[in-house]
Amino acid sequence: xxxxxxxxxxxxxxxxxxxxxxxxxxxxxxxxxxxxxxxxxxxxxxxxxxxxxxxxxxxxxxxxxxxxxxxxxxxxxxxxxxxx
Amino acid sequence: xxxxxxxxxxxxxxxxxxxxxxxxxxxxxxxxxxxxxxxxxxxxxxxxxxxxxxxxxxxxxxxxxxxxxxxxxxxxxxxxxxxxxxxxxxxxxxxxxxxxxxxxxxxxxxxxxxxxxxxxxxxxxxxxxxxxxxxxxxxxxxxxxxx
Numbered sequence: 133x134x135x136x137x138x139x140x141x142x143x144x145x146x147x148x149x150x151x152x153x154x155x156x157x158x159x160x161x162x163x164x165x166x167x168x169x170x171x172x173x174x175x176x177x178x179x180x181x182x183x184x185x186x187x188x189x190x191x192x193x194x195x196x197x198x199x200x201x202x203x204x205x206x207x208x209x210x211x212x213x214x215x216x
Numbered sequence: 217x218x219x220x221x222x223x224x225x226x227x228x229x230x231x232x233x234x235x236x237x238x239x240x241x242x243x244x245x246x247x248x249x250x251x252x253x254x255x256x257x258x259x260x261x262x263x264x265x266x267x268x269x270x271x272x273x274x275x276x277x278x279x280x281x282x283x284x285x286x287x288x289x290x291x292x293x294x295x296x297x298x299x300x301x302x303x304x305x306x307x308x309x310x311x312x313x314x315x316x317x318x319x320x321x322x323x324x325x326x327x328x329x330x331x332x333x334x335x336x337x338x339x340x341x342x343x344x345x346x347x348x349x350x351x352x353x354x355x356x357x358x359x360x361x362x363x
Contacts, residue, residue: 208267214349214351
């Protein structure tokens with residue numbers, strides 16, 4: 133069992149009304165699997181839209197990327213970036 | 217140097233800090249500013265949010281990629297966060313090198329990647345509404361130039 137911090141930013145944070153949460157997992161899962169689990173548990177289907185981007189420990193991640201819960205500390209979900 | 221900060225920045229001071237004695241033949245700089253996006257500039261502002269940690273991590277990666285691609289003497293990136301008003305400075309990218317081609321190209325490259333790969337989000341605020349800025353497909357397309 134390993135604990136994972138999950139954080140949300142910008143419009144996604146506002147629509148989900150959630151800044152961060154902590155969850156425990158007993159097996160590795162992909163970004164897509166985590167999205168699906170959260171969308172269902174939090175009743176937030178917007179997490180599954182194509183526009184939602186993800187990062188694993190500060191690196192951009194794709195849906196198929198595996199979250200190794202023994203080493204990963206933080207996963208983030210957010211809309212496409214608009215800096216500069 | 218990479219800095220994500222609320223405070224404004226001074227272009228002249230950044231320019232001087234980019235210059236390496238006896239070696240710098242070129243300095244290319246870019247400054248991004250808040251332009252008016254409403255009918256009432258005095259009442260309009262931006263709120264710039266970022267992902268602390270990821271922002272700096274990704275900017276450092278972008279600068280490192282530029283350094284591997286061109287021979288550069290120094291690179292400085294400053295990006296402001298928090299509340300910004302029309303005509304405020306948002307971002308500074310400065311690159312020094314021996315020759316202008318490297319400085320121009322690296323500055324352009326860093327700004328292109330910053331737009332699409334650094335974890336910042338803008339929200340436009342007017343008395344009537346608050347609206348998150350949508351990402352532009354043209355920013356992502358712009359990266360194809362560097363492949």
